[in-house]
Amino acid sequence: MSHSTRSARSNPFASSSEAGSLPDPAYIRDVPIFDRVPIKLSHTEANFYAWKTYFNLLFREYNLRDHIDGTTDFLAMRRDEDWLAVDATIIRWLFLTVSKDIFHTVVRDGDDAYTVWTKIIGLFTDNKLQRIVFLQREFFGCHQNDSSIDAYCMRLKTLSDELNDAGFKVGGELLLSTLTAGLNEDLGNAASNLTLIYG
Incomplete structure (x- = not known):
């Protein structure tokens, strides 16, 4: 069996008229x-x-x-x-x-x-400005509250991806400063350390 014949038979996209066309x-x-x-x-x-x-x-x-x-x-x-x-x-x-x-x-x-x-x-x-305003409100107003640190970081990363996709650049420094600002009070020392390490 040739390679092309074997590929056609194992290819789930193969059609009867032209293997792999559709x-x-x-x-x-x-x-x-x-x-x-x-x-x-x-x-x-x-x-x-x-x-x-x-x-x-x-x-x-x-x-x-x-x-x-x-x-x-x-x-x-x-x-x-x-x-x-x-x-x-x-x-x-x-x-x-x-x-x-x-x-x-x-x-x-x-x-x-x-x-x-x-x-x-x-x-x-189509309404990029309205979307950016909505996402910025969510991003800058995001706080850890009762969520885990992992869930909080993931939420901020998701929002930053959405903002970048909409044309509003969220760089590493802005992401870090927003993250540290929204951490719970008992993580204040960790927030300071993060700023020192990555600032």
Whole structure:
């Protein structure tokens, strides 16, 4: 058995017409989406950057980028049942991983995956200034309170990633100063030491 034949038989994306040209709709349909994207996108949580990153990895992993990058003419693909089936699965993934309010904002019968993806992304990028203001309020107002130090640091890192993604640069010094300012009082000495070490 040649290498190319062996690859075609083990390739889950192989189609009968051209091995590896299109993902197999049945294989894509069975992808455990909540394992691949373990986040529910919401306006009330700072998780857009992580949600988008998980989906971009998923699209690369399963060779699906042509469904969401605008390079494929949806009207030209309407007769390709396999392509339409994969597109429908992507739309289902998007709907299942967003909050109810986002779902009701973007849902419309007849949309392709590219349109749905673009609408969701637009909700978080079209009004960049409003998003930055919201994230800044969350970031600079973040305090440890009852959370563990690990959970507090992770929360600040998540918010800084969101701000960077929105175009507001959060450097290491700003992240450190915000972290130390929000630590509980009993960690005051640790905060001073952190500033001395990394300042």
